[in-house]
Amino acid sequence: MFHSIKDSWLSASRNNMADVKELVPEFFYLPDFLLNTNKFDLGKKQNGLALNDVILPPWSKNDCREFIRIHRMVRYHNKKKSRFNKMISIGIGK
Secondary structure, eight states, rough: OOOHHHHHHIIIIIIOOTTOOOOGGGGGGOGGOOOOOOOOOOOOOOSSSBBOOOOOOOTTTHHHHHHHHHHHHHHHHHHHOSSSHHHHHHTOOO
């Protein structure tokens, strides 16, 4: 169950190289997907932690809108700095 940005990152990048994650488009425009607004009972983890809203990194100030805003800002900032898009365009003749 996806419950923590930090735990998911650590699992995919350090702890379990077979744990493949996909960064879905919702990470860049839909803060509501990080919230359990309907208060569904999502159960508990094996350590007893109750599952509810996704646990966000400290830099987001526990605000899903701030998380999306910064996530989007970094993505588009890096996209502008990158020459990758130009190389792709040249490579396919656009």
